[in-house]
Amino acid sequence: MKGLLESVIRGLGNGSVYALLALGFVIIYKATRVISFAQPALMLAGAVAVSYLAGVTGFYPAVLLAALLIAGVALAIERVAIRPMVGRPVFVVAIITLGIDVVLRVVVNAFIGRDVRQVGDPWGFTQVTLGPLVVQSRWLAMMLVTAVLVALLFAFFRYTRYGLAMRAAAFDQEIALAQGVSVGAVFALSWGLAGFLAAIAGMFVGTGQGIEQMTWVIALKALPAIIVGGLDSLGGAVAGGLVVGVVESLFQSYQGSSRRGWGRTSRSCRRTW
Numbered sequence: 001m002k003g004l005l006e007s008v009i010r011g012l013g014n015g016s017v018y019a020l021l022a023l024g025f026v027i028i029y030k031a032t033r034v035i036s037f038a039q040p041a042l043m044l045a046g047a048v049a050v051s052y053l054a055g056v057t058g059f060y061p062a063v064l065l066a067a068l069l070i071a072g073v074a075l076a077i078e079r080v081a082i083r084p085m086v087g088r089p090v091f092v093v094a095i096i097t098l099g100i101d102v103v104l105r106v107v108v109n110a111f112i113g114r115d116v117r118q119v120g121d122p123w124g125f126t127q128v129t130l131g132p133l134v135v136q137s138r139w140l141a142m143m144l145v146t147a148v149l150v151a152l153l154f155a156f157f158r159y160t161r162y163g164l165a166m167r168a169a170a171f172d173q174e175i176a177l178a179q180g181v182s183v184g185a186v187f188a189l190s191w192g193l194a195g196f197l198a199a200i201a202g203m204f205v206g207t208g209q210g211i212e213q214m215t216w217v218i219a220l221k222a223l224p225a226i227i228v229g230g231l232d233s234l235g236g237a238v239a240g241g242l243v244v245g246v247v248e249s250l251f252q253s254y255q256g257s258s259r260r261g262w263g264r265t266s267r268s269c270r271r272t273w
Contacts, residue, residue, distance in 0.1 A: 118206075
């Protein structure tokens with residue numbers, strides 16, 4: 001039972017990261033009806049930004065600055081590459097986001113180099129005791145930060161003017177336009193929020209073990225989460241991310257393999273998660 005509970009907590013921690021990434025996918029999809037394949041690159045860029053800024057400002061200010069920076073990058077991507085494609089087939093726009101992902105990862109990889117780059121987090125692999133359970137501090141941090149961000153995000157959509165505008169545009173863009181909602185601003189805001197969440201997720205991905213050029217693969221685990229939870233459901237994205245994380249953790253604990261990780265197959269991608 002002790003091992004089971006520890007596996008569940010580990011899964012909830014990892015699943016919290018998948019939930020943040022899944023929320024980014026869903027927010028953009030609800031606003032634009034396009035699945036953005038640029039999320040992996042934004043996640044990787046966020047982790048790299050934290051690794052550089054942490055040495056200058058300290059870890060916690062670096063996380064906030066990096067998240068705002070990547071949100072700005074996402075806004076620029078939307079304005080320069082996505083906005084001109086409005087009205088084009090959804091498939092075409094999705095392919096463009098895939099190209100953006102490749103280009104951005106090439107740029108970010110130049111800042112990573114060949115070796116693993118440390119994020120400089122304050123947790124590492126430190127452990128805390130919760131009654132009979134021994135869990136890593138970073139799993140608790142993942143769950144806490146994700147819970148706070150999800151609560152703030154839901155409050156934003158429910159109670160703020162811009163959140164209501166995004167909900168209206170997601171429901172019906174033509175009706176939203178008729179009511180004076182700037183759909184272009186909604187598109188931009190959705191990309192900015194997705195970039196912000198991806199950067200936070202990237203920071204957590206790098207905690208303890210650092211980042212490398214193939215770290216972006218981790219973001220693909222958010223895709224099953226949005227399939228499980230639904231492409232247009234924010235609550236489903238959170239639930240789907242947690243489910244994927246817990247199932248993955250339980251499988252790693254009980255399938256009999258001594259190798260626990262992100263499930264990457266190449267030698268350079270193997271690391272403990």
